Amino acid sequence: MDAKSLKIKAAAEALTYVKDGMRLGIGTGSTAEEFVRLLADKVASGMNVIGVPTSERTAALCRELGVKLSTLEETPQLDLTIDGADEVDPDLTLIKGGGGALLREKIVAAASSEMIVIADESKLVNMLGAFPLPIEVNRFGLAATKFAIEQAAGKLGLAGPVTLRMTGDEAFVTDGGHLILDASFGRIPDTRALSNALHAIPGVVEHGLFLGLARVAILAGADGVRTLRSRASV
Numbered sequence: 001m002d003a004k005s006l007k008i009k010a011a012a013e014a015l016t017y018v019k020d021g022m023r024l025g026i027g028t029g030s031t032a033e034e035f036v037r038l039l040a041d042k043v044a045s046g047m048n049v050i051g052v053p054t055s056e057r058t059a060a061l062c063r064e065l066g067v068k069l070s071t072l073e074e075t076p077q078l079d080l081t082i083d084g085a086d087e088v089d090p091d092l093t094l095i096k097g098g099g100g101a102l103l104r105e106k107i108v109a110a111a112s113s114e115m116i117v118i119a120d121e122s123k124l125v126n127m128l129g130a131f132p133l134p135i136e137v138n139r140f141g142l143a144a145t146k147f148a149i150e151q152a153a154g155k156l157g158l159a160g161p162v163t164l165r166m167t168g169d170e171a172f173v174t175d176g177g178h179l180i181l182d183a184s185f186g187r188i189p190d191t192r193a194l195s196n197a198l199h200a201i202p203g204v205v206e207h208g209l210f211l212g213l214a215r216v217a218i219l220a221g222a223d224g225v226r227t228l229r230s231r232a233s234v
């Protein structure tokens, strides 16, 4: 089965968790976009939901397909967020931000009672870190922030290239106007320690490690769709 079909299968399973009247956080990326398309079909046939998008890209797709949008200002508490991921470990700790939307994605997920991750099963790993960790940083002091990240990682026994994300010849700029450093540290045995260390650096706006946010992961593979639940899930 091709990758797009797997994404659609995971998205379709996630849609079964969506109930009429829900306030939804809507993720970013190719898998989240498949979810938006299926959600829009439900909306067209009468389902009433309101969505808070995690990026301008997702907002544009929702508008195009007729999914009603809100903001966290108007709707500060959400029932459910559905989003993709770059890596998922068995505890449902995630690496996100491959699409550059990690800050809004984390804010939206944290404002939701539940977060469901949707992905093809290639995203499931025993230990996070093969996918470079996206770190959103302020433009001011970029070199100093990069140095501080490398130093903090080194203290945890982590090393590897930390590179500025580019779009062609220009630095990639997030919806919030920040930059992204992609940190290729390799395997990250202690995600909590790295998260704390990164949060202690003033120029770091947010990082792509999502700890304790996802309760359910829906993973589609050639043999079908698997649902993993975190120990904290009900």
Ligand SMILES: O=C(CO)[C@H](O)[C@H](O)COP(=O)(O)O
Pocket: 027, 028, 029, 030, 031, 032, 083, 084, 085, 086, 095, 096, 097, 098, 099, 100, 101, 102, 105
């Ligand atoms: O974190 C993300 C965007 O910031 C995406 O959820 C992640 O990159 C997965 O994307 P895709 O579904 O296209 O593989």
